[in-house]
Amino acid sequence: SVFTAPEQLTSTKYDFIVVGAGTAGCVVASRLSENPTVKVLVIEAGVADNTTEADLINIPFLAGQGIGTTIDWNYTTTNQAGLNGRAIPYPRGFVMGGSSSINSMIYFRGPSEDFDRLAAASGDPGWSWENLQRFIFMNERHVAPWNNRSNAGEYDPRAHGHGPLLSSVTADPFELDRRVIQTLSDHPEKYPFNMDLNSGNGLGFGWIQSTVGNGVRSSASRAYLHPALDSRTNIDLLLHTQVTRLISTGAAGSTFTSVEVAQSAGATKFEFTATKEVILSAGSIGTPQILMLSGIGPKNELEALGIISRIDLPDVGANLQDQTILSLQWEAKVETLSSFLSDPAAVNAALAQWTENKTGIAAGTSLVNTIGFLRLPEDSPLLKSGDPAAGSNSAHFEFAFLNTFLPNADQPAPLTGNWVSAAVTLQSPTSRGSLKLRSRSAFEHPIIDPAFYTTSFDIGTVVHAVKALREFFSASAWDGFLGSPFPAVAALNTDEAIEAYARTWATTVKHPVSTAKISKIADKAGVVSPNLLLKGGANGVRVVDASIFPFAVAGYPQAEVYIVAERAAALIKETWSLK
Template identity: 50%
Template sequence: MIPFVAISLLALATLVQGSLFTDPTKLPATSYDFIIIGAGTAGSVIATRLSEDSSVRVLVVEAGISDSEGPTSDIQVPFLVSKALPSTVYDWNYTTVPQTGLNGRQLFYPRGFVVGGCSTVNFMGFTRGSSDEYDRIARVSGDSGWSWKNIFKYALKGEQHVDDVDDPDTAGRFNPAVHGHGPLKTSLAGFPTAAVDARVINTTQELKEFPFNLDMNSGNPLGVGWLQSTIDKNVRSSSATAYLHPALKTGTNIDVLIHSRVSRVLQTGTKDGLPVFLGVEITQSRNSHTLKLTARTEVILAAGAIGTPQILMLSGIGGKSELSRIGVKPLVDLPDVGKNMHDHPYITLAWAVNNTNTIDSISFNQTAFQQALAQYDANGTGVFASNALFNQLGFFRLQNASGVTQKFGDPTAGPLSPHYEFALSNGFLGAAQRPPTSGNFFSSAVILVSPTSRGSVVLNSSSIFDPPTIDPAFFTTAFDIAAMTEAIRSLQRFVSGSPWKSYLGLQWLPDGLNTSTDAQIENYVRSSAISVNHACCTAMISEDGANGGVVGSDLRVKGTSGLRIVDASILPNVPGAHPQAEIYIIAERAADLIKQSSRIRY
């Protein structure tokens, strides 16, 4: 019998026959209507939507590997989600500079080096964020089209909620009215854990601080609700599997080039006094020849919050003095390129439990692990078919009694936007701590989703093969440490509710750390926090006539013609959510903006 996983991956490989290239010299053309740089979350959406007009020719250039290469079960099997990153063939393998706010620690900084980008390797959490987030983009850009009221149709266009393979009974766990019929599939946790699930829900009924939220994708995420993951019944749903592969299967007007880096976008002329960037320079290694390709209509940068500013700066688009220092000729002076980097830091807390029905019983037991994998391989069911990390999430605002916002101000987008998040797990979760090798645990990640610390992405050299300097600058503001301290206090209140009293044992703590006093909590945070990998804002949007920012309201790069950006780098703030959902929505609207300006059919 061919295992279930093998059948799924064989199907994926079949979809890309004939349109997937690994050698740029084998491309059927050197000129396309649109060249999209990056086959990630946004790039795959843009390519697919533009290809809906059969007269349009689209090329997608991806630096990474195909999602049918490597140990593919690590990116397709939901239970194995944490194996995709870091330091794998699917990862850019970036590291940050030493973080002054984290006791000088240098962090791994994973990004997807694969078709589908981070949507192929992330933890699959699907949360759109509050309506406030989109209204803030509308305010910052001066374009009401980005507001929740006007953009919600794109949320429905892109996503469809489906039943999980193991548990189709979804009554009381989500609201069908706020979901659509799009290509991206989402589903609820299909492997319920009675010991934890009931306690979480009962806590929402007992403690008013933690209300139940039927569906946090309604525009109001506040409260505790059931996690929705980008899982199509029992396999990951990514921008590659949901958008790009079907487009390749049904159309003949998309070419995808992988294993190839865009070293620069090239000026090809001037228009209305602006430099036109319709050229793309491609290379595959430090010593290989470069190949020039040309777009007839637009070049669309979708290389992500690290790759996009790096390519812009290598192309001479960025801060004039910074580019000159690195040996790059400045062409367009945009000082905000690579600035304003924004990301979510998180820590985890864990407690021993008096129950063996936790994920640990599979993770720490090789026999049980292999039995669960065999069940999945046989028929696609069981714990391996579900997102094993979390069943519930919670988004919350700081209480007025904490005094944090009164002292530092409120950085969120509005009253429906959270300051912090819980990701509640029936098993051990670790951040920077060395995990145990036995036992059973309840854990929660505590994520600061409204940080005020801002970092940067800066060139190290004039070569695309030298990683840029990445500095998310975690916990470099007083607000951030105060807000995270209060978030941890909030989690401690959550687990002090009566549903947990007979279940939780001792808190699991690394040697020398504690979370009793504020000073101990701060030390715990600075010693163990890491990134949740939500980098944003390094080419942020602003009003068309504003001096700051990198793109205008229609995502065209300021001071240029023919060049647009569609990815997480354009956001003005990291959203109080898992950004992939917002990126899908932004990409859907951006595709229509491109179609309208190019007068192609949609």
């Protein structure tokens, strides 16, 4: 059942308590509740996903519009020295499905090397690409776009499974996409076509797969949680309720199977207890925040805030890594989506069509259909002091092609004309920041510092990527299509100018990881063991979400989060001998 206040629940004891009904939490809760003898409680700070904001979640065309609304936590970073001192918005889903309900829906598992590196970093071969195949196939299922357009040759059926999460390629390729594909067939050595970026080979250019099925966003909530809530009596969901800390019990004070919750800063506190485990799936921001509020984290920092230190784990909140995105824009000589987007009547008609029968342009994937993952040249001076990518088949940067003007944050966009954009994303950053508590209050946002562009590798890679993008666009396939660059882009004639542009306009691509990172059993560093149980002698808590990744994931994290959550659920079932 679904509850909206703690006092509505008739039981305070469950077998498992899952904190956060986000991307990972929905998977874990759904898989655990497959066993009818197990009682699961999911506690979510945010709102239901069938509220007034439901369209922002469900309509693929509106992906991204949930940012800054009531389904966003609306965090902000610290002033970023690498971004000219700017503090930037840091969105996270505050809703069932978590960030999978507000994200840009790109489904990309990353290269096999990324998982193999996870296996090496944790010392557990179970995290390797090969050994995760079962869980990859349990998670996702490829479906045709809403209009049943043939997508043969745009994806590889052998790379796809039978899971509840739906993915599809675009229903409406643009002229822009045809030109991207033409560039690849004209220069296959330089720009290789990758028929399925989800096949484990994460380099090259291809068609984006998005978490869209039957014209609707496929979120973790829609794919996993709702079906469980609709069909089972052994799973409860408590909404609008924040876990404020884990309560330490046991003789040594190191067992954390009870949680304290409240609906607001001054509200009454309630306790719920898990007889087996608490699973923290509150995400890269929420999870370290809860751990630190519970006295689990860097001892000195916590004591300075008046929090009793229970488990000294200095890596809680440390190592925060994220990737950046930077948009560059050109005029187009043919009609692009810009004309459509600047015509409110056309947009409203498309939204009405979606409401009517989930078809039309609003039912398709997001504004990006084609994408490319590239590496720095082998002899790049940037690689002299090491390669931060997971291996030689993993990208350093990415191009995503958009059939309209994608403004950088706060950048004024032209109101007329036809435009296209390319977003340059830094894939393998070396900058690392941190997440710290601002105070002892669970209701105060933590201090989030991704430390963007604080290494010469990161800014140097972005400068290289912008030049590589311009080279890509100089191919003959773009003749008759690309017009003049937007003035700010036209002025990027030197490395210094590109660096200044990046520092002025880049923002987060919204992929924070590593604030509760996995490490080998014997490692002093790290926060969780290979089986995702908390380190430092703590009992009863497992962390299952994006915070466990030791490195920025190559590409787009949601797929990797789903895969980790599928295996985590299997590990938990194994621990407790559950089928």
